[in-house]
Amino acid sequence: MALDGFVISNIVYELNQTILNAKISKIAQPENDELLFTCKGSNGQFRLAMSASASLPFLYLTDQNKPSPMTAPNFCMVLRKHIANGRIVKIYQPHMERIIHFDIEHLDEMGDLCQKTLIVELMGKHSNIIFCNSDGKIIDSIKHISSMMSSLREVLPGRDYCIPATQDDRLNPLEVTEEAFMDMVMKKPTSITKALYSSFTGLSPLLASEICHRSSIDGDMSVDSLDDDGKKHLFNNLTWIAEDVKNHTYKPNIIFKGKEPIDFSCIELTQFSDYDAKNFDSISQVLEEYYASKNVYTRIRQKSVDLRKIVSTALDRNRKKYQLQEKQLKDTEKRDKYKVYGELIHTYGYGLEEGAKKLEALNYYTNEMITIPLDSQLDAKGNAQKYFDRYNKLKRTYEALTKLTEETKTEIEHLESISTALDIALTEDDLVQIKEELIEFGYIKRKKTDKKARIKSKPFHYRSSDGYDIYVGKNNYQNDELTFKFATGNDWWFHAKGMPGSHVIVKSNNEELPDRVFEEAGMLAGYYSKGREDEKVEIDYLQKKNVKKPNGAAPGFVVYYTNYSLTIHPDISGLTLVSD
Known part of the structure; x- marks a missing residue:
């Protein structure tokens, strides 16, 4: 709930500075639940x-x-019938709720001045846009809510508008006194963070965590664990944030984790010191960029759901198979013991009595006495042959399982590399190439009516601080293309050590590269790998001429025997992505 009452207060303040007293010249509804007004004013x-x-x-x-x-x-x-060419005369937020009221003056059919109210409720799944008369009667709404859908509130033409049901005992964070804070908030039997956001109107879990962070308090601790000083710190930090809102001292910002936006606020978020914060002059700019960026990741994740499910299912199946094969392989470790038993029975069994159940013999491999169990129904030759048969069976099993286990391990590594490629994908074109790989390796069946997809996706192209071109493969096909067709022998090749990830190529232009280029290429190799969330990632790097591809290997799979290593923090925020 980053779009909380504090952000709404920033929006309302901005709207009052821009469109208050403006005329609504155009009204459009581009989507079922979306409106677009064009407003003209001074x-x-x-x-x-x-x-x-x-x-x-x-x-x-x-x-x-x-x-x-x-x-x-x-x-x-x-809306066009009633308020087209109307003038926005008041914009306000009731009680720090996630609601904005627009009072609009217009002339009716008789030429008399009238007033209507457009109410925008930004409350998650309960969001709505409601159009009312000045007496609070609903004229219409973008979503109709009947009593069948909600027993708490109907939103239908002709009904009286009422604010959505919220807890009556919630406090206004801009008006709370220290006494009320201590009596109502600091006596709740819950965590400190939850006590804060459940006690105040418009205070999100994000801001509750921020208040705890500024107070140097663990928000997951219970309220009971706080001493008086801790409670006082919490109240003071809440008050200071509230003062910023009252004084309209906003600091609109977005928090980025790499390239992906993870949160936004109109308050400085000090709790995200490990991530990148981008500041803006306008809360509208924050919301527009956040939702545009978020939509990119949300849309691609939705588009890739089916592919992820196929890869995840295949990975689970192969990991279970690999565990079973390793267990069976471990069982074959006793094969050599049976071979020794057979040999020792052959050597010392000439003196065995009929019906003997064991043989005490010197193991001439270890120079120790051992006891060999015998089948009393068999003679010495029969017992020896029984152990040799066991040995040969386990030996054959070991040889077959060794090959199968290696094949399963290779398949797991291949699937993990495809899973990483799905995490890297940013466009639908990127997904097309991944789907082609899944089809080629039999994870998806190509329909007879389907033609081979045209590949438009290209590798990422970065430029280092020293002007060198760096290319990053988005998937296994691009990795092969970069390493074995695009790169020349003296170009440098980078890859995260021991984990799936992109091949990174630095075009050296047959020059000696500055140290900073190696560091930046290593950051890219770490970021575009399974270890992008890690604090440190080890990177292997070497010249491309020393990278080899085994015959019949899956796309993206290579071997190398001599390399350099470096350890980096996978942060690429300072690197420049080139638009080709």
């Missing part, structure tokens, strides 16, 4: 985008336009 023209999406609700100012359907939906037509 500050210029602005586009206001808002969405009641259950997964990603938003409201922000944008420069981007979106195409609208040829026939406007009913809700859009209702």
